[in-house]
Amino acid sequence: MSTRPLHVGIVGGGLSGLRCADILIQNGARVTILEARDRIGGRVHQEDVGAHLVDLGPNWIHGTGNNPIMSIAEATKTSTHDPEGGNILLSRDGALVDADLATKASEFMWTTIEQAFEYSNKHGESIPADRSLFDFFQEKVQQTGLSPAEQALYLDVCKLWGAYVGDPIERQSLKFFRMEECIDGNNYFVASTYKRILEYVSRSAREHADIQFNQPVSRIDTPPRENGEQHQVTLTTTTGDRYAFDEVVVTCPLGWLKQNQHVFHPQLPDRLGQAIDSISYGRLEKPSGSLDLLAKE
Incomplete structure (x- = not known):
């Protein structure tokens, strides 16, 4: 019986992928992240605009009641502002x-x-x-x-x-x-940006995972189980690189899934395909949650 750690591939280096990596690493797995961009964070990203660092993605913490992001903001001394404290119009x-x-x-x-x-x-x-x-x-x-x-x-x-x-x-x-x-709690503006929050969430992945940038995944091959055993899942990227993993977790925006169901071989079960086709999402460029799929499904 093999004693080597389970090698898990994660598609996507956004907050979902980074948190997934953290949990897997804590449980002894070897983790590789394939990220399409040249950076981690997904839609959590900052740029310098007019000599000021600004968020280009999320810049609020909605529903501070029992929200773990608020706890991370407090732990990292991220500056937040509660607009309910006064109305400036x-x-x-x-x-x-x-x-x-x-x-x-x-x-x-x-x-x-x-x-x-x-x-x-x-x-x-x-x-x-x-x-x-x-x-x-x-x-x-x-x-x-x-x-x-x-x-x-x-x-x-x-x-x-x-x-x-x-x-x-x-x-x-x-x-x-x-x-x-509606969600419980207040809605806080993140005055000092999500930078420290991203650094906190990504620390484990940055220190212990193998992060491969500029690797958009174009194909996911999951061989059928034989005698109760499953062969490795193979990921192919647009650069032509191929990676083999014991298990794969896909974390990506719903919009990507809507346009790229064809990358899954065999195709996703009907129940998942129908869900992806049926669910809609807001038009603002803000993360509203990811649909995480185990490739083995």
């Missing part, structure tokens, strides 16, 4: 909006969001699918008696909900709004 012409008016506009948005949930739950079956969340906001703001300028300001604030969800409120159906799930 600029008008369309760049003027600072009165603090009281800004607070009232923000309170209106959250109150109306709650009303929209209740209305969608109660009347969902009869609401036309093309009636948008924006339509609901507009109806409510017209009932306030505010001036046209104040109504326009309130609607602009309401549009910020689209940034939370990843789709403009004009495109969110009121009929299906009841299916939206």
